[in-house]
Amino acid sequence: MAVNSAIEVDVSSLTFETLEKIRGYLKRMIAAKGSDLHIKANAVVRARIQGEITPLSGEILSKEEALTFAKELLRTRFPEFVEKKELDLVYPYDENTRFRVNIFFQMEGVSAVFRVIPVKILSLEELGLPSILKKFTMLERGLLLVTGVTGSGKSTTLAAMINEINWNKRKHIVTVEDPIEFVHKDRKCIVNQRSVGQDTYSFGNALRAALREDPDIILVGEMRDRETIETALHAADSGHLVFSTLHTLDAKETINRIVSSFPTEEQPRIRLSLASVLQGVISQRLVPTIDEKRVAALEVMVKTPFIGQLILESRDVEIRDAIEEGREIYGSQSFDQHILELWNKKVISTDEAFNFATSPSDLKLKMQGMGEKMSTGSAPKSSDENPFDEDEIFQIKT
Numbered sequence: 001m002a003v004n005s006a007i008e009v010d011v012s013s014l015t016f017e018t019l020e021k022i023r024g025y026l027k028r029m030i031a032a033k034g035s036d037l038h039i040k041a042n043a044v045v046r047a048r049i050q051g052e053i054t055p056l057s058g059e060i061l062s063k064e065e066a067l068t069f070a071k072e073l074l075r076t077r078f079p080e081f082v083e084k085k086e087l088d089l090v091y092p093y094d095e096n097t098r099f100r101v102n103i104f105f106q107m108e109g110v111s112a113v114f115r116v117i118p119v120k121i122l123s124l125e126e127l128g129l130p131s132i133l134k135k136f137t138m139l140e141r142g143l144l145l146v147t148g149v150t151g152s153g154k155s156t157t158l159a160a161m162i163n164e165i166n167w168n169k170r171k172h173i174v175t176v177e178d179p180i181e182f183v184h185k186d187r188k189c190i191v192n193q194r195s196v197g198q199d200t201y202s203f204g205n206a207l208r209a210a211l212r213e214d215p216d217i218i219l220v221g222e223m224r225d226r227e228t229i230e231t232a233l234h235a236a237d238s239g240h241l242v243f244s245t246l247h248t249l250d251a252k253e254t255i256n257r258i259v260s261s262f263p264t265e266e267q268p269r270i271r272l273s274l275a276s277v278l279q280g281v282i283s284q285r286l287v288p289t290i291d292e293k294r295v296a297a298l299e300v301m302v303k304t305p306f307i308g309q310l311i312l313e314s315r316d317v318e319i320r321d322a323i324e325e326g327r328e329i330y331g332s333q334s335f336d337q338h339i340l341e342l343w344n345k346k347v348i349s350t351d352e353a354f355n356f357a358t359s360p361s362d363l364k365l366k367m368q369g370m371g372e373k374m375s376t377g378s379a380p381k382s383s384d385e386n387p388f389d390e391d392e393i394f395q396i397k398t
Contacts, residue, residue, distance in 0.1 A: 008076075008078075008079055009071050009074075009075060009076065009078045009079070011075050011076065014068075014071060014072050014075075015072075016072045018065050018068045018069040018072055019069060019072035019073055022037075022039060022045075022069055022073075023093070025037055025039075025045045025047070025056050025057075026093055026099070026114060028047075028056055029047040029049070029056065029114075029116075030093075030097060030116070032047065032049050033049065033050075034047040034048055034049040034050075034054075034116070035048050035049075035115065035116055035151060036048040036113055036114065036115050036116070036151070037056075037099075037113070037114040038053070038111070038112075038113055039061065039066065039069065039110075039111060039112040039113070039114075040061070040066070040106070040108070040109075040111040041061060041062070041063040041065075041066035041067075041106075041108045041109025041110050041111065042060060042061070042062065042063055042066075042108045042109065043060060043061065043108075044056070044057060044058060044059060044060055044061070045057060045059070045061060048151075050288065050292060050293070050294065051286065051288060051294060063108060063109040063110075066109045066110040066111070067109060067110055069110065069112075070103060070110045070112075073091070073101070073103065073112070074087070074089075074103070077089075081103065085104065085105045086102065086103065086104035086105070087102070087103050087104075088100070088101070088102050088178055088179050088197070089101050089103070089179060090117070090179045090180065090181070091114065095119075096119050097116070097117075097119065098117040098119060098181075099114040099115060099116060099117060100114075100115040100117050100179060100181055101113070101114050101115075115151075117155075117181045117182065118156070118182075121159045121160065121163045121182050121184070122156070122160055123160060123163065123164070124160045124161070124164055126160075127156065127157070127160055127296070128295075128296075129157065129160065129296070129298070130298060130300060130331065130333065131331065132280075132300055132302065132330075132331035132332070133157070133160075133161060133282065133300075134164060135331070136161065136279065136280055136282075137161050137164045137165050137168075139241050139279055140239075140241060141236065141239050141240060141241055141277075142236050142241060142242070142277050142278065142279035143232060143233065143236040143242045143244070143274075143277045143278050143279060144161075144241070144242070144243050144244075144279050144280050144281075144282070145223075145243075145244055145245065145246055145254055145278070145280070145281045145282070146158050146243070146244075146245050146281075146282045146283075146284070147245060147246045147247070147248045147249070147250070147251075147253075147254050147281060147282070147283045147284070148247070148248075148249070148283055148284035148285060149247060149249070149285075150247065151286070152284040152285055152286050152296075153284050153286060153296050154245045154284060155181050155182065155245075156182075157282065157284065157296075158219065158243055158245065159181070159182035159184075161243065162175070162182075162184060162191075162217070162219060162243070163184065165189060165217060166184055166186075166187040166188065166189045166191060167187050167188060168188065169188060169189060170188050170189065171188075171189045171190075171216035171217055172189065172190045172192075172213075172214055172215050172216050172217070173189050173190065173191045173192070173215070173216070173217045173218075173219065174192050174193075174194070174210045174213055174215040174217070174218050174219070175191070175192070175193045175194065175218075175219040175221070176194050176196065176200065176203055176206040176207060176210065176218075176219065176220050176221060177193065177194070177195060177196065177219070177221035178195065178196035178197065178203070178221050178222070179195050179196075179197075179198075180193050180194075180195045189217075192213070194206050196221075203220060203221070203222070203223075203224060203225075203228045204225070204227040204228050204231060207220055207228060207231045207232065207235065208231055210235070211231075211234075211235055211238070211240075215240060216240065216241065217240070217241045217242075217243070218232075218235055218240055218241070218242045218243070219242075219243045219244070220232055220242065220243070220244040220245075221244070221245065222244065222245050222246070222247075223244045223245070223246055223258075225261075226261045226262060229258055229261055232244055233270070233273045233274070233277060236277035236278075237273065237276065237277050246258075248283070249283065250281075250283045250299050250320070250335065250358065251281040251283060251299060251301035251319055251320075251323065252316045252317065252319045252320060254281050254283070255274060255278075255281075255311055255316050255319070256316055258270065258274065259271055259274070271311055271312055271314065272312060274311050275308040275309070275311040275312040276308075278303050278308075278311070279302075279303050280300065280301055280302050280303055281299075281300075281301040282298060282299070282300055282301075283298065283299040283300075283301075283335070284296050284297070284298055285297045285335065285356050287339070287342065287348050287352055287353075287355075287356045288348070288352050289347050289348055289352075290346065290347065290348060290349055295342060295347055295348065297335055297338045297339050297342060297356060298333065298335075298338055299323065299333065299334050299335040299338070299358075300323070300331070300332050300333050301319065301323050301332055302323075302326060302330040302331060302332040304322070304326060304330060306322055307319060307322050307323075307326075310322060320334055320358070324336075324337055334358065335356070335357065335358045336357050336358050336359060336362060336363050336366070339353050339356060339357050339363065340353070340363060340366050340367065343367070350367075353367075
């Protein structure tokens with residue numbers, strides 16, 4: 001890669017004072033149990049704490065300071081940053097804390113976002129995830145997708161599932177990530193982790209190469225384009241267990257997103273492939289709890305013969321009903337079923353239940369039905385309200 005020598009950085013001339021200032025903000029965010037630190041030229045430093053963006057001070061970081069910070073953070077990679085206009089990297093804060101960083105140019109100068117990466121990989125049990133996820137890790141082949149918006153915990157769930165396999169099976173695991181977040185040491189498995197940009201040029205290149213590396217399990221950090229989707233489907237169809245993520249809200253949208261990535265004339269073929277190899281879709285939403293923390297609400301689609309038929313026949317709108325009906329037999333669950341369970345256990349408030357439900361009006365009816373069943377006086381309620389006391393609480397948008 002050709003770069004302009006005029007923008008090369010003399011590391012010996014840097015004082016690292018600005019980077020040290022940012023480390024101070026990182027320390028404050030860690031203490032506040034925040035998830036993301038936002039750095040922006042000509043703005044105050046902010047952090048996402050319990051899901052809310054919060055200023056950490058009134059001090060404005062100047063455009064010049066932001067540029068200096070970029071040089072001190074990137075050092076010899078600064079010319080690459082100037083050329084590409086954005087970079088992903090992992091920043092080790094100390095032996096116990098690492099951050100995934102995206103640094104980029106915007107109209108006022110340099111901005112960066114630091115996302116906390118837990119060093120310890122929590123187990124499925126420690127995360128409180130449904131038992132069906134452990135059954136997914138016992139699969140020998142197929143495609144399993146974890147979906148949700150940015151910051152919904154997809155990487156944490158995937159890491160827990162890979163960790164479960166690593167401790168209990170003798171397999172070869174290849175991961176392709178951008179960047180590598182959770183580091184997996186060899187336990188019973190061989191784990192080869194590749195970072196896009198550092199160890200390989202692209203997800204597509206690495207995924208095609210992985211098929212020649214005797215893998216049993218392949219983790220693709222994100223299915224970003226048609227080529228990666230096509231190769232992942234082929235890998236799953238050829239006898240591998242493939243894990244990946246998508247930025248989609250639920251199982252129905254996930255299938256639509258994959259299919260719509262292809263030209264109309266190819267979509268029947270993709271639906272046939274999905275109906276054959278897709279084993280499950282885990283979709284996540286982080287919901288604020290009554291005790292001011294956050295809990296993962298999960299929709300879990302387990303591919304059954306009926307759901308395979310729905311996918312094949314483009315009847316995606318019926319998938320949510322099929323998920324709910326399969327809860328007792330297959331261990332599947334819709335968002336609303338899980339949210340109702342969390343509300344019933346007094347983990348989340350009524351307002352948050354409605355805010356994160358797929359269908360607030362349907363959830364209302366289920367809550368009312370539960371309230372009638374508990375007419376002895378033990379109807380679930382949040383810390384400061386009974387949702388059945390006043391009708392206006394249920395005046396919500398459908």
